[in-house]
Amino acid sequence: MPVVIDMEKCGKIKDCSGEGLCIKVCEQGALIEEDGELVLVPEKCDDCDICIQSCPNQAISKKS
Amino acid sequence: MxxxxxxxxxxxxxxxxxxxxxxxxxxxxxxxxxxxxxxxxxxxxxxxxxxxxxxxxxxxxxxxxxxxxxxxxxxxxxxxxxxxxxxxxxxxxxxxTASIDDETCIYCKACETACPRDAITVTRDLPIRSKLVSGEIEIDEETCIHCGICEELCPAEAITLNKEDITAPEISIDKDKCVYCLVCKRACPVTAIKAACRTCSYGVYEIDPADAEISGNAFIVDDQCINCGWCQEICPVDAAEVSxxxxxxxxxxxxxxxxxxxxxxxxxxxxxxxxxxxxxxxxxxxxxxxxxxxxxxxxxxxxxxxxxxxxxxxxxxxxxxxxxxxxxxxxxxx
Structure with a gap:
């Protein structure tokens, strides 16, 4: 099951203290930037969960 | 922190x-x-x-x-x-601890290459090559036509032909580079290359063991070593010891x-x-x-x-x- 992003916690990438670290750590291309916001491409997510542990805002999780 | x-x-x-x-x-x-x-x-x-x-x-x-x-x-x-x-x-x-025994080490540098922390430095002094080859060559300047065939063929790049002055070209051999393979001699169109084989002259081919000796030093920087054991594992002569x-x-x-x-x-x-x-x-x-x-x-x-x-x-x-x-x-x- 792909990860879930809490958009309220995530906010704009320009405001992220990790400067979009989740996008950088995801090598599957399941997290991308669109118009300054984080977008999940669920079919590419491999459930490796690296994004979860790297997100400085705790905005990514496995539960909705 | x-x-x-x-x-x-x-x-x-x-x-x-x-x-x-x-x-x-x-x-x-x-x-x-x-x-x-x-x-x-x-x-x-x-x-x-x-x-x-x-x-x-x-x-x-x-x-x-x-x-x-x-x-x-x-x-x-x-x-x-x-x-x-x-x-x-x-x-x-x-x-x-981690150590490399200098007595046993043959300075092959395998540990230096394998070490994931770049903690090992191996330096070595190699023998002089000319003392280890089985003979030497000479070029007869009188016969030589300075065609440059030997220079082009020499695998050790030991022959240099200087044609700066076209009227007086010079050919020279770097004896430190020559490995006495005799490719030049066989290729020379005018047989200007003479070979002096040590085996033929003295009947036996012997190298003074002292001339073939390799000395060196293998050193582990303690500050960088994390005792992973790569050096110990890769060393072909078991000179590295890691705990x-x-x-x-x-x-x-x-x-x-x-x-x-x-x-x-x-x-x-x-x-x-x-x-x-x-x-x-x-x-x-x-x-x-x-x-x-x-x-x-x-x-x-x-x-x-x-x-x-x-x-x-x-x-x-x-x-x-x-x-x-x-x-x-x-x-x-x-």
């Missing part, structure tokens, strides 16, 4: 050496006041963020020094009245669903180059593992289990420290 200092009856200081920290989290596990925290391991290991693996909370730190005493990599330095506790008889001492900080085993949890190529967090963080991804799964080579536990901390699936049966740390006099150190026996969960 900032240096923490407290002045009281004693001056106590805890400082962090970023270049030595591998992100294993032994210090964060052992800290009795939870004053140390790990940063985002995988992004740091991949160079995506410039942060220290360890951060300290100065309000919580009691400056007890347990973290520094427990770090097998000397990444935390604790001093009392400016004396490093490593040099203090009342404090624990790590017993892991590790922990004895025990590293395994995966039973129902581990390794994400392999998608993740490779373990491989990226491993300071020992002991982990690779094979057929989409993490594979650990225990020979090179120091059981530091960085991979277990980095694995997003919590799939790696470290079991430490013995800690090569001696002179742990404090019972409370001993008790706290026993917590290092099993690592894996965060």
């Amino acid at each position: 900032d240096t923490l200092v407290r002045d009281g009856d004693q001056k106590r200081s805890l400082s962090f050496r970023k270049d030595k920290c591998v992100g294993c989290g032994i210090c964060t596990d052992i800290c009795p006041t939870e004053a140390l925290k790990l940063g985002p391991l995988v992004p740091i290991a991949r160079g995506l963020v410039d942060m220290d693996y360890v951060n300290s909370d100065k309000d919580n730190c009691a400056l007890c020094g347990l973290c520094a005493a427990s770090c097998p990599f000397d990444a935390l330095e604790f001093t009392i009245n400016d004396v490093n506790i490593k040099d203090h008889e009342a404090y624990p001492q790590w017993k892991h 590790k900080p922990f004895e025990g085993e590293i395994t995966y949890i039973d129902d581990f669903e390794c994400k392999g190529d998608s993740c490779h967090a373990c491989m990226d963080i491993c300071p020992c180059n002991a982990i690779s991804i094979v057929d989409g799964k993490s594979v650990i080579e225990p020979k090179f593992c120091v059981l530091c536990g960085a991979c277990a901390k980095a694995c997003p699936q919590n799939g790696i289990v470290i079991k430490r049966e013995k800690i090569n740390l001696e002179n742990v006099r404090s019972k409370s420290w001993k008790k706290q150190m026993d917590k290092l026996a099993e690592a894996g969960s965060k």
